[in-house]
Amino acid sequence: MLRSLTAGILLAFAGSRANVARTILSCAGIVVGVGALIMVVTAGDLGQRYATAESEANAGRAATMSVTSFSAVTDMAAYEEDIARAGAEKVSLSQMPAQSAVFRNGDETLDYVDLTAVDVSMAEIRRINILQGRWFTEADLGSQAPVLVVNQALGDIIGDSTEIQMGTDRWIDVRVVGVSQGSAFDGDWYSAYLLRSPVTEEMIFGPTWDAEAGGMSPGESELGVTHVALLDPADSAAEDMDNGEEFTERLSSAKWRWSADGRPDLMIYRADYAEQTQELIDIMSWGLIGIAAITLTTGLLGVLNVGLVTVRERRRELATYRALGASRFTLFVAVVMEAVVVAVVAGLIALLLSFALVAVAGVVIGNFVALPADIAMVVPPSAVLVGLGSAAFVGLLAGIIPAIRALRASVVAGLRE
Numbered sequence: 001m002l003r004s005l006t007a008g009i010l011l012a013f014a015g016s017r018a019n020v021a022r023t024i025l026s027c028a029g030i031v032v033g034v035g036a037l038i039m040v041v042t043a044g045d046l047g048q049r050y051a052t053a054e055s056e057a058n059a060g061r062a063a064t065m066s067v068t069s070f071s072a073v074t075d076m077a078a079y080e081e082d083i084a085r086a087g088a089e090k091v092s093l094s095q096m097p098a099q100s101a102v103f104r105n106g107d108e109t110l111d112y113v114d115l116t117a118v119d120v121s122m123a124e125i126r127r128i129n130i131l132q133g134r135w136f137t138e139a140d141l142g143s144q145a146p147v148l149v150v151n152q153a154l155g156d157i158i159g160d161s162t163e164i165q166m167g168t169d170r171w172i173d174v175r176v177v178g179v180s181q182g183s184a185f186d187g188d189w190y191s192a193y194l195l196r197s198p199v200t201e202e203m204i205f206g207p208t209w210d211a212e213a214g215g216m217s218p219g220e221s222e223l224g225v226t227h228v229a230l231l232d233p234a235d236s237a238a239e240d241m242d243n244g245e246e247f248t249e250r251l252s253s254a255k256w257r258w259s260a261d262g263r264p265d266l267m268i269y270r271a272d273y274a275e276q277t278q279e280l281i282d283i284m285s286w287g288l289i290g291i292a293a294i295t296l297t298t299g300l301l302g303v304l305n306v307g308l309v310t311v312r313e314r315r316r317e318l319a320t321y322r323a324l325g326a327s328r329f330t331l332f333v334a335v336v337m338e339a340v341v342v343a344v345v346a347g348l349i350a351l352l353l354s355f356a357l358v359a360v361a362g363v364v365i366g367n368f369v370a371l372p373a374d375i376a377m378v379v380p381p382s383a384v385l386v387g388l389g390s391a392a393f394v395g396l397l398a399g400i401i402p403a404i405r406a407l408r409a410s411v412v413a414g415l416r417e
Contacts, residue, residue, distance in 0.1 A: 030346030031353070033296035034391045038354040040288040041383035048281045049375050055273040056127035063231040064125055064272040065247060066094070070224040070265040072208070074215040079258035080227065086250035088229035092122040093196050095226050098206030103154075103164055103190075104171065113154065114191040117204040122193065125230045131155075133178030136195045146174045146203070147195040154190040155179035215258070228271055296390060336399035343395025347388045354387070355379055 065088070073079045083091050095117040103110040120136045122128070128135060131152060140147045146164060155176070164174045180193075194200060202209045205225070208217045216225075236246060248268050362377035 028346075029298060029301075030343050030391060030394060031350045033292070033298060033350075033394070034347045034387050035350035035354055037289075037292040037296055037390055038350060038379065038383045038387040039357070040292040041386050042354065042358055042379050044281070044285045044288055045380045045382065046375070046377055047284060051277045051281060053127055053375055055277045057129070058126075058273075060126050060228055060272045061230060062272055063233045063235075064270070065229045065231060066226060066267075066269055066271040067229055067247075067251070068224045068226040068267040069259075070267065071259050072216040072218055073225050073258050074210075074213065074218055075258040076215045076225075078254075079215075079225075082251055082254045082257060083227060083229050085254070086229075086247055087231050087235045089232055090121050090124045090230040092119040092125055092228055093117055093204075093226070094122070094228045095196075095204055097194065097204045099203050101164055101194075103158060108157070110154075110157070110190060112190065114189060115194055116191070117194045117196050117200065119196055122228070125228050129181040130178050131181050133176070135178055136193075140175075140177065140195055141197045143175060143195075143197060144199060146172065146200050147197065148174055148176045148192050149178040149180055149195075150176055150192040151180055151190065152182045154192055157190075224267075296394060332404075335402050336396065339399030339402070340392055340395035343391045343398070344388065347391025350391070351379075351384060351387055354383070 067083060069079070080091050097115055097117055100111075101113055101115045103113055118136075120138060120140075123135045128149075130149075132155065133149075135149060136147060148164075150158065158176065164172055194204070196204060198211070201211065205216060209215075210217055231247075248266055251266065251268070358377060358379050365377065
């Protein structure tokens with residue numbers, strides 16, 4: 001059987017070389033179909049990575065919860081410890097400062113900056129791409145000046161140093177340590193992250209902040225305190241994230257440690273868009289795959305049609321092989337493998353064209369759309385495997401019917417032609 005298989009493969013290659021025009025004609029439809037499939041998988045992969053990056057940059061990684069206490073948190077350290085005990089792997093403040101912020105650089109003043117107070121751990125909860133400088137470190141907590149990471153739009157205006165006014169009474173020098181890449185939602189909007197540290201806590205929480213107690217004055221909380229918490233996706237609380245009941249119950253069980261009145265008013269909900277993003281990606285992927293499948297089917301029919309014509313034209317040749325002792329299995333393999341060889345060659349051509357097209361598209365798109373720094377437009381390995389695999393599969397399907405017809409043909413009638 002192995003000998004017949006080898007002989008059939010050799011005959012397939014010989015037949016492909018002997019009929020170059022037919023081979024090229026068979027390749028054309030497969031090149032278009034496989035190329036379309038490769039580009040669909042590539043576009044789906046890029047879309048998934050881009051959508052995930054945007055979601056993680058704006059709302060947090062999968063299983064991120066927003067936790068807001070409208071009651072005064074008298075012991076912030078105990079409160080954050082209990083958020084971690086409730087199931088959070090990472091916890092960060094995500095708070096709009098109680099005092100308004102005005103930026104000034106020389107004679108230019110900006111009073112419409114979206115400022116968010118965070119901790120160092122925010123970079124592990126949200127995807128933050130740093131274009132210049134760096135993200136906050138633990139060493140920045142000892143800074144005698146407020147420390148900022150600004151978005152690209154704001155960084156282009158203020159440079160690496162500026163002054164910030166918290167409230168209206170005085171100007172305070174700040175340190176800008178990094179510039180982050182803006183997201184698709186930012187547009188030209190100015191935003192910045194402010195590191196929570198001993199010098200900024202009163203700016204963030206307002207005059208009710210008690211530095212010695214490490215919390216707010218009992219019963220005094222106007223804006224509430226908001227944190228983001230990254231949960232383990234396998235945690236049962238993560239499965240109940242939409243309403244947050246289980247997480248709320250866990251956190252409320254230790255309310256006596258950090259709530260003065262013992263009756264915390266909590267608002268907990270899922271902050272990330274992972275599920276919605278995945279649903280959109282799935283819908284888009286199925287639609288694109290359907291289009292590619294139709295195109296690939298057209299190529300299959302083309303190869304099948306050429307294969308049937310080829311068998312009819314090669315009846316004398318195939319009958320001669322049979323008369324010289326070739327087995328039926330050898331001829332079956334020869335006809336099928338010829339279609340497979342043609343399809344795989346077409347798949348390789350489609351793959352090379354796809355690499356070239358993606359490279360050109362990456363340059364063109366890069367001039368109009370700012371992709372995240374860690375997302376490149378490339379043909380993924382999955383697209384290569386799907387493209388070549390589908391090409392071989394299409395060749396196999398397209399070769400079976402002509403091969404069966406070739407075996408049914410009369411040897412005597414074939415030799416008489």
